[in-house]
Amino acid sequence: MNHLKTFVLLAALTALFVGLGYLLGGPAGMLIALVVAGGMNLFSYWNADKIVLKMYRAQPVDEQHPNAVVRTYVADVVQMARDAGLPRPVIAIIPNDQPNAFATGRDPANAAVCATTGLLDMLTREEIRGVMAHELAHVKNRDTLTMTVTATVAGAIAALANFAMFFGGGDDRERPGGIIGTLALMILAPMAAGLVQMAISRGREYEADRVGAEIAGDPQALASALQKIDSHARRIVNPTAERNPASGQLFIINPLAGRGADNLFSTHPATGNRVKALMELGLKMGVAPRPAFGTEAPKGPVSTSVPTTPVPAPPRASGPWG
Numbered sequence: 001m002n003h004l005k006t007f008v009l010l011a012a013l014t015a016l017f018v019g020l021g022y023l024l025g026g027p028a029g030m031l032i033a034l035v036v037a038g039g040m041n042l043f044s045y046w047n048a049d050k051i052v053l054k055m056y057r058a059q060p061v062d063e064q065h066p067n068a069v070v071r072t073y074v075a076d077v078v079q080m081a082r083d084a085g086l087p088r089p090v091i092a093i094i095p096n097d098q099p100n101a102f103a104t105g106r107d108p109a110n111a112a113v114c115a116t117t118g119l120l121d122m123l124t125r126e127e128i129r130g131v132m133a134h135e136l137a138h139v140k141n142r143d144t145l146t147m148t149v150t151a152t153v154a155g156a157i158a159a160l161a162n163f164a165m166f167f168g169g170g171d172d173r174e175r176p177g178g179i180i181g182t183l184a185l186m187i188l189a190p191m192a193a194g195l196v197q198m199a200i201s202r203g204r205e206y207e208a209d210r211v212g213a214e215i216a217g218d219p220q221a222l223a224s225a226l227q228k229i230d231s232h233a234r235r236i237v238n239p240t241a242e243r244n245p246a247s248g249q250l251f252i253i254n255p256l257a258g259r260g261a262d263n264l265f266s267t268h269p270a271t272g273n274r275v276k277a278l279m280e281l282g283l284k285m286g287v288a289p290r291p292a293f294g295t296e297a298p299k300g301p302v303s304t305s306v307p308t309t310p311v312p313a314p315p316r317a318s319g320p321w322g
Contacts, residue, residue, distance in 0.1 A: 013150065017157050049104040049112060049144070052247060056240050058092035058114045069120055076129050077113060077136070084136055084215045089113050098236040099123065099229045102250040103135035103144050111139040122232065123225055130222030131229070134212030134252055141211060143204045147250055202269050205252075209274055210281060219282035223275040229253045230271040 021032055061070050063078075070093065077091050089105070090112035099119040105111035113135045120128065138144055213219035233253050241248050241255035248256050254268045 052104050056094045058094050060090055060092045077132050080133050080215050081136055084140055098238045099232050100251045100255050101131050101135055103138045106145045108139050126221040127225035130216045131225045133216035134208050137208040137211035205269055213281055219278040220287055223278040226271050
């Protein structure tokens with residue numbers, strides 16, 4: 001049922017794109033949009049993950065990296081992927097101060113998982129393991145292709161709707177819907193695409209939380225990480241995500257700062273609901289409760305400045321990495 005629901009929603013996105021083409025250019029516009037949508041979906045299947053990695057300037061890392069924190073991050077991802085029965089993914093870091101992470105790729109054999117330098121700098125080792133286990137769960141559940149294609153199509157819908165502004169004026173009575181229909185669609189199409197993205201993404205986030213907690217063996221570490229990421233992501237701008245809001249659904253926490261209309265519909269469940277579900281799962285698994293976020297004892301700073309980061313982030317408080 002989950003796969004059927006996803007297929008129907010992806011079909012709705014494609015239909016929305018084609019309908020937008022019809023209202024802008026009539027039957028010819030619809031045909032062009034249909035061909036473009038088909039080609040875009042095919043292109044996304046093979047290349048969307050590479051586009052996303054390049055967009056965020058993701059830099060592959062391995063066990064030979066000069067930074068000890070990055071080496072530990074790589075080792076933990078490799079170990080958890082092996083325990084989950086997954087091929088080793090491409091492991092990358094993103095030079096961005098906002099703590100966040102995402103996974104991408106068309107299948108487990110061609111997957112990549114990425115963490116920002118801000119996430120490595122801000123979280124404890126256990127919390128980072130919890131976050132990356134969540135991303136490996138997306139790979140295991142084969143969510144990565146769906147989310148990447150959805151982001152690509154939704155982004156195209158938003159771009160086409162913005163393009164409609166240049167054709168909304170004048171006295172073109174042959175255009176289906178006329179100027180009123182064009183202007184209405186320019187506003188409503190991105191909102192509809194956002195609702196479809198939200199429907200696809202939210203259920204998958206809960207499931208990835210559950211499977212990720214099982215992979216890492218520590219639901220409460222992921223719960224603690226979600227609280228920290230959510231708190232800091234609201235205050236640290238991710239410029240690439242702000243320029244490409246359709247890609248926001250790929251991240252474990254919404255990377256958008258909430259400053260524009262693109263954030264009216266969140267593709268992520270409320271963090272509080274996710275934390276509650278993880279805490280309940282932790283009790284079932286017999287994991288001892290951790291102190292609530294914000295009540296931990298002060299800890300010494302751990303520098304995770306990554307040599308490949310253009311502007312090193314200032315050191316922040318973090319937990320022991322031993």
